[in-house]
Amino acid sequence: MGSQWTKDNIYRKSVREGYRARSAYKLIDINQRFNIIRKTDNVVDLGAAPGSWLQVLRTMTEGQLLGVDLNPIVPMENVITVTGDFTTPEIQEKIMEHMPLVNVVVCDAAPHLSGAKAYDQARIMALNEDALRFAEKLLKQGGNFVMKSFQGTDFNELLELVKERFYSVRVIRSTATRRGSTECYIVAKNFIGDADDDRKKSSE
Structure with missing residues (x-):
C-alpha cells in the first residue's frame, strides 16, 4: 500500500509541475547529491523518451542537449532529438556529428521486460554495457556518466567495467524510485579517457 501511494504521489507531482514522466525527479535527486551537471555542459541523453530528463537538463545547463530514443521525442526548444537505436553505428555517427564535444552522458x-527474471537481467546488462561503450566514445576527459541499472546477476x-574508466563511481538509489524495486543508478565522475585523443582532452 505504501509503495502504491509513493507512486501516485510522485506521479501527481510530475503532472502538476509539467514533467513528462516521474523519472524527472530521479535526475534532480542525483544532481543535487553529486553535482553531475554544470552550467556550460553539453549533455547527451540516451533513451530519452518521453523527454522528462531533457526537461530537467534544460534547467541545469546552458550547453547543447541531445536526446536519442527508439521512440520519437516531442520536440523542445534548444534540444536536438534523434530517433533510432543508439547501439547501432549509424545512429552513433549521427549523434557524434551533432555533438563533437560532450561533457556528460546520462x-x-x-x-x-518480459517477466522472465534471468532473461530480463541479461538484456539489462547488455544494454548497460552498450551505453557505457558509447559513453566512452562521446565523453571528453573528466566527463561524467549516469546510468540506470538493476542489481542482480x-x-x-558491470560495475567493475565502469570503475576501470572513471575515477569516482557510486551506486545509489534515488528517493523517487519505487519501493521494492532493484533499480539503481551508477554515478560515474571524472572519465579517465584516452591520453592520445587530443579532441577529447579536458580543457580544465
Whole structure:
C-alpha cells in the first residue's frame, strides 16, 4: 500500500509541475547529491523518451542537449532529438556529428521486460554495457556518466567495467524510485579517457 501511494504521489507531482514522466525527479535527486551537471555542459541523453530528463537538463545547463530514443521525442526548444537505436553505428555517427564535444552522458534507458527474471537481467546488462561503450566514445576527459541499472546477476561485473574508466563511481538509489524495486543508478565522475585523443582532452 505504501509503495502504491509513493507512486501516485510522485506521479501527481510530475503532472502538476509539467514533467513528462516521474523519472524527472530521479535526475534532480542525483544532481543535487553529486553535482553531475554544470552550467556550460553539453549533455547527451540516451533513451530519452518521453523527454522528462531533457526537461530537467534544460534547467541545469546552458550547453547543447541531445536526446536519442527508439521512440520519437516531442520536440523542445534548444534540444536536438534523434530517433533510432543508439547501439547501432549509424545512429552513433549521427549523434557524434551533432555533438563533437560532450561533457556528460546520462542514460535512463531500460529494455521492455518480459517477466522472465534471468532473461530480463541479461538484456539489462547488455544494454548497460552498450551505453557505457558509447559513453566512452562521446565523453571528453573528466566527463561524467549516469546510468540506470538493476542489481542482480552480473551487476558487479558491470560495475567493475565502469570503475576501470572513471575515477569516482557510486551506486545509489534515488528517493523517487519505487519501493521494492532493484533499480539503481551508477554515478560515474571524472572519465579517465584516452591520453592520445587530443579532441577529447579536458580543457580544465
